[in-house]
Amino acid sequence: MAARKSVIVGMNGQPLMMANSAYDGASHGRRMGGVYAPGSGINTNLNYALTTLRNRSRAGHRNMPLLRSGIEKKVTNEIGIGITPRSKCENVDLRKTINALWDESCFQFDPEGNLDVYGMQAQISRARRISGECFIRARYRSSSADLLVPIQFQVLEADFVPLDFNDTLSNGNRIIAGIEFNRRGQRVAYHMYREHPGEMYNYQASLANLVRVPASEVAHHFNPLHPGQIRGEPDSAASLVKAQTFDSYDDAELVRKQTRAPFTGAIYRDALDANDADNWAFDPISGDPLGGESGFGNAKAEPGTIFELLDGEKIEMFKGDDTGQGYADFMRWQSLMQAAGMDMPYELLTGDWEKVNDRLVRAVLNEFRRRIQMDQWHLMIPQVMRWMRWHWLNRAVLAGRLNLPGYATKMRDYHQHTWCPHGWPYINPNIDVEAKINAIDADLVAHEDVVAENGDDLTDIQARNKVARDNRGERTPKQRQKDKDNE
Structure with a gap:
């Protein structure tokens, strides 16, 4: 195949040289010459467009069925009924005490009192997917407050940190898009509006009236897709044009049928x-x-x-309902493009499972769940939940709600914990459960890890099962097998 030729043009509009490109994508002919591909940095490109992207993504979530479906199903699969922490410190009794206090106090984390910590997880995930990011601020409360642990966590929309606030401070720190960095490039503070700048009752939204919040008290939840990216991109950024055009076309087709129906x-x-x-x-x-x-x-x-x-x-x-040849195929293909833009399966986005069998369903869901696990373990757990639990445990000890001997020297041990995301339901319960049992028996996986995949804690399950068996006077399955072998 012949190499593509490109012309490099000087400032006066005259061609300077003829150059061959080994890559078609780098050619400057008629097919590729009009492609807009700036060489700007990610923050220059994103921050300039982020306000518009964010607002259009929110409008799409409010008004476009497929876009809303995609975001909500991602949130549902990422969070479920919650990602639960379980202490793993050496002392088993203290482990149970820490877990019990978490289970009781997590209902008080929301300053507005609307959600428990697991409902907040869903709200945080939704905000990240719609707006590209959100901020969680630790709010320390007085020990006299009517709280089991005197701390709460305020979830803030992305708008609270202004994109257009940039400055260089006298100490050498730089503020980029509302985030303050030291000379080493580390985040040291977030500059925030006192109230949401878009609310009609807000009278304090001014760049001259920002609050500087230390970075240690703020969790910035976003997906840094590119090295050096400092603000988040909405999940629907790549599919907004497709979604808007598709929704407008579908609505126009519906109106056409409606107006022709009386004739x-x-x-x-x-x-x-x-x-x-x-x-x-x-x-x-x-x-x-x-x-x-x-x-x-x-x-x-x-x-x-x-x-x-x-x-x-x-x-x-009249043929008022005649949509023409290939209408269904056209609509399906456009929905496939939207699904690709939102990085999720077409079947899950639309609810159309007509062309897949049980094996394809398993393959589709396994791929999607792997993607969701990335969001859980790369974003939600490290950015939000570990940070939240660290502040909560420190505050519980300082306020005297937990008595952890030698806490200052044994912090690493006391902060040991594991996270149990809500497990997905089995596709084929009999086959799936049998496969896990065989894997445990063959020492391919740990029993504890298999249980944790379903969002449960092995120690807790075994303790509750033992109590139930003791109350019924039953022996364990292993004991029954041993009795049978002795016979």
Whole structure:
């Protein structure tokens, strides 16, 4: 295949040289010459467009069914009923005490009192997917507050940190898009509005009235897709144009059908003969005179009516619901493009499972769940939940809600914990459970890890099962197997 030739043009518009490109994508011919591909840094490109992207993404979530479906199903699969922490410190009794206090106090984390920590997880995930990011601020409360642990966590929309606030401070720190960095490039503070700048009741949204919050008290939840990226990109950024055009087209098609539905057909008449002009002045069904200067009106008929037409008349019935050849295939392909733009399976986005069997369903869901696990373990758990639990445990000890001996020297041990995301339901329960049992028996996986995949804690399950068996006077499965072997 011949190499593509490109022309490099000087400032005066004259060609400087002819260059061959080994890559078609780097050619400057008619096909690729009009492609806009700036070489700007990610923050220059994103921060300039982020306000518009964010607002359009929010509008799409409010008004576009497929876009809303995609975001909500991602949130549902990422969070479920919650990602639960379980202490793993050496002392088993202290482990149980820490877990019990978390389970009781997590209902008090929301300053507004609307959600527990697991509902907040869903809210945080949704905000990241719609707006590209959100901020969580630790709010320390007085020990006299009516809280089990005197700390709460305030979830803030991305708008609280202004994109257009940039400055260089006298100490050498730089503020970029509302985030303050030291000379080493580390985040040291976030500059925030006191109230949401877009609310109608807000009177304090001014760049001259920002609050500087230390970075240690703020969790910035976003997906840094590129090295050096400092603000988040909405999940729907790549599919917004497709979603808007598709939604407008579908709505126009619906309106077209709606407006044509009242019209059944038309009676066509040949050119009028002056001698027969009186015959055309009456309704062919009722015989009533037709109104209007044109002499034409509407022929209304009851079901089962047979038309008796005059000479020169003919009826043509409308096809009001005819959407044309290939309409369904066209709509499916556009939905596939939207699904690709939102990085999720078409079947899950649309609910259309017609063309997949049980094996394909497993393959589709396994790929999607792997993607969701990335979001859980790369974003939600390290950026938000570990940070939240660190602040909570420190505050619980300082306020005397937990008595952890030698906490200052054994912090690493006391902060050991694992996270249990809400497990997905089995696709085929009998086969799936049997496969996990075989994997445990063959030492391919740990029993504890298999249970944790379903969002549960092995120690807790075993303790509750033992109590239930003791109450019923039953022996464990292993004991029963041993009895059988001894026989």
